[in-house]
Amino acid sequence: MTRFIHDKFAKDYLEELLKDYGEVKSSEKVSGEIKEIDVFFTPDKQQSSNLQILGLLGRFAENPALIEPFRNPASTDEICDCILKLLEVKALLRREAKANKTKLQDSEIPKLWILTPTISETRLSSFGTIQKEGWLSGVYFLADALRTVIVAIHQLPQIPETLWLRLLGRGSVQSQAIIELQALPLNHPYQKATLELVYNLRENLRVNQELEADDRELVMRLEPLYQRDREQAKQEGRQEGRQEGRQEGEQYLIIRQINRRVGEINESLIGRIKGLSIEQLENLGEALLDFSNVADLEIWLNQ
Numbered sequence: 001m002t003r004f005i006h007d008k009f010a011k012d013y014l015e016e017l018l019k020d021y022g023e024v025k026s027s028e029k030v031s032g033e034i035k036e037i038d039v040f041f042t043p044d045k046q047q048s049s050n051l052q053i054l055g056l057l058g059r060f061a062e063n064p065a066l067i068e069p070f071r072n073p074a075s076t077d078e079i080c081d082c083i084l085k086l087l088e089v090k091a092l093l094r095r096e097a098k099a100n101k102t103k104l105q106d107s108e109i110p111k112l113w114i115l116t117p118t119i120s121e122t123r124l125s126s127f128g129t130i131q132k133e134g135w136l137s138g139v140y141f142l143a144d145a146l147r148t149v150i151v152a153i154h155q156l157p158q159i160p161e162t163l164w165l166r167l168l169g170r171g172s173v174q175s176q177a178i179i180e181l182q183a184l185p186l187n188h189p190y191q192k193a194t195l196e197l198v199y200n201l202r203e204n205l206r207v208n209q210e211l212e213a214d215d216r217e218l219v220m221r222l223e224p225l226y227q228r229d230r231e232q233a234k235q236e237g238r239q240e241g242r243q244e245g246r247q248e249g250e251q252y253l254i255i256r257q258i259n260r261r262v263g264e265i266n267e268s269l270i271g272r273i274k275g276l277s278i279e280q281l282e283n284l285g286e287a288l289l290d291f292s293n294v295a296d297l298e299i300w301l302n303q
Helices: 004-023 046-062 076-099 121-126 160-168 171-182 191-206 213-262 267-274 277-291 294-302
Strands: 022-030 033-044 065-069 109-114 139-141 148-152
Touching: 004 022, 004 033, 004 046, 004 065, 004 148, 004 191, 022 121, 033 046, 033 076, 065 191, 076 109, 076 121, 076 148, 139 213, 171 191, 191 213, 213 267, 213 277, 213 294, 267 294, 277 294
Parallel strands: 065 109, 109 148
Antiparallel strands: 022 033, 033 065, 139 148
């Protein structure tokens, strides 16, 4: 049961990260015996320069990609099934190109990225994998014609470039990545959304009575982070409420002063005053001492 919870988290998480950079299809069905591709990504070339923010995952997404994340170590049969999905997608693209009387370009054929939390050297050797120059440790390429890469998440170096992939790992690898995620600047474009997905994963796991040791540890590790973030959100809400209360008070006071000085003003002017910031309201409070009629107020607002 928990495997499906993690599967949904992985799909939602990858979609959240990649949606700004192209078209993301999750659970995409392919022909033959019914199979589903976890994530089928087609990049928007205009956004390709922005993919650097996703580090190693961004490199995967520079070209069309099938992304197959596994919660448990990918078995030999599961890896073969993923390759079969890729071959069926390639065959479909060839048929479409033939029907349209166009030539299928090599750059249009997706590459398969298999994300596995751990994998043995024996299994890697059985697929004849190699590590290519210019790529980080933990990234293993099959023969070029197969367009397939196995990513051993537990072997990825602990650097910012691999953070977004290590979040899909297990045990201490994933826990460390969550700590790094929480430490990112609050204005990071993916910090808040990713933390929310992680907290949703925590909630879904908590209701399950038969958790594996890794999942129990994950829930326990997330608990203090979750409580701290929720308390911070409450404090920010209270602060925002105080700010709004102060602004409403300033608005009420200024409008009363204006009504006394130049007479009752209409709803249109009241609406414009309510749109002012606290600093602008304070400036208006000083300026209205020189007002003699409504026209003076309108001139000030227009300025």
